[in-house]
Amino acid sequence: MQSSSELFPVALIGADIRGDLSEDVYRLKPGNSPDPSVELALTRLGRFDQQGGRGVPVILLPGSFSNRRFWYSPKGIGLGPYLARAGYDVWIAEMRGHGLSPRNRGYSRNRVSDYVRYDLPAIADFIHEQNPQPAHWLGHSLGGITLAGALGGRYLDEARVASALLFGSQISRxxxxxxxxxxxxxxxxxxxxxxxxxxxxxxxxxxxxxxxxxxxxxxxxxxxxxFGDAERDWWAGLGEVRVPLLAVAAVGDRQDPAWACRKLLEQCGSGVREFLCLGKQHGFSGDFGHVEMLVSKAAQAEVWPLVEHWLGNGSLQGSGAQSVVLEPRAGIPTEPSSG
Structure with missing residues (x-):
């Protein structure tokens, strides 16, 4: 079978129409890690009737014990379809051994370090090859931690990152x-x-x-x-991150408390940092939980539109949300360095 990429072997394993959406499923075999058996599944969603080129890419990373269905239900409901219908080029990644990604030979030894150092860069390269626009990255829980690690470890090219959104992600508890x-x-x-x-x-x-x-x-x-691997201190490296960042926490999240999610954001050096906490005291209909912040009818009505607003404006200002804009860290330039 002819590869769908000039970077490494990529197979198109599914191409379907799901109502008003197009769904393409790719399986990547980057061959860039010590385990050459690793294969990664990427689901691409778009509007079936979309004319012309694809919109701005948005890459969704599920959390632990999860797969693409966190973002995209069989009935076509979820943040993924919502953003695809809004015109974005949506990509849903599944980590090694999750969902449509087969288990690699060293599956039991897989670590976040592998995702950070090998898998996310390969995913980023392939998506950039298909759509060479800076991409928005959105991770929930472990997906957000993985994204933070890849940014802090400098494994992602920031010139290709439009922004990063971290939902229920922390490392400080x-x-x-x-x-x-x-x-x-x-x-x-x-x-x-x-x-x-x-x-x-x-x-x-x-x-x-x-x-x-x-x-x-x-x-x-x-x-x-x-927080890091044998080679790099990801936590320290977050201080050098310059991409716009939004961190979202939930009052009812007992697993990843709001204060810890905010601390992760505060460690980042970006000149654009916003923090949003989902709860009654902040103007929402209820105190969202760890999963409900993205997968619930309340999230569909109150949170998904805020995500769309951020992606379109680079800020929640003007959306009606009571977000907190953090000041740039002392001594950190607000513009990316030329180096």
Whole structure:
């Protein structure tokens, strides 16, 4: 089969019309990581009747225990179809072993570091090849953490990033028992007996997660842990990020609290940083939860239009939302450097 890309082998494994939407599913085999068996699925959504070229690309990254259906239900409902109908060129990525992406040979050892260093750059390169406009990236939970890591680690070319939106994403919540080395070691020993964490058994979602992600999280939250890989400190690198950023938290989110989501945003060096908290006290109909912030009838009515407003204007100002605009960090230039 002829590849759909000149970068690396890419197969078009599905091309369908879903009502008023076109759906193309690609499977990428970048061959850029130590595990050459890795294949990544990308779903592209657009308006079936769209004339002329594609709109501005928007790349959606699901969170843990999730897949493309978080953004795009079989009935054509979700933020993905909503943005496609608004004229955007929507791409939904599924990480290794999730959804339509097959499990690679080293699946159980997969880490966020692999997503950050190898997979997101390959996804970005392919999408840029198909649509060479700067893309908006939107990640929920672990998807947002992965996006933050790729930006902080300088694995994404910021010239190709129009903006980044982080929903329910944080790395600053402290788990005090893990600061005790015996507890961390014992937990690592216990988890090491498994190859996956079952999303269905844990009541967290339809997908499994490789145990490598859990072990990596233990390292991040340990006594001397840091948000990064062996080569780069992603947390420190966030201070050099210049792309416009929107962080969205929810009052009812017990997993990723609002203060921690805001702290991730505050670490970034962008001159455009906005924070939005979804709750009654901030003018919304209710206190949204971790999933409900994007997948609920209330989100469809109150949150999705705000996302569209941000994508079109680079700010929530004028949308009616009570967002907080953060001042640029001291000593950080507000314009990208020429270097």
């Amino acid at each position: 402290i788990y005090w028992p893990l600061k005790l080395p015996p507890v961390e070691w014992g937990t690592r020993l216990l988890l090491g007996r498994f190859s996956v964490l079952s999303g269905s058994r844990l009541g967290r979602g339809p997908e499994d997660e490789p145990i490598g992600l859990a072990l990596e999280s233990l390292r991040w939250h340990g006594l001397f842990g840091r």
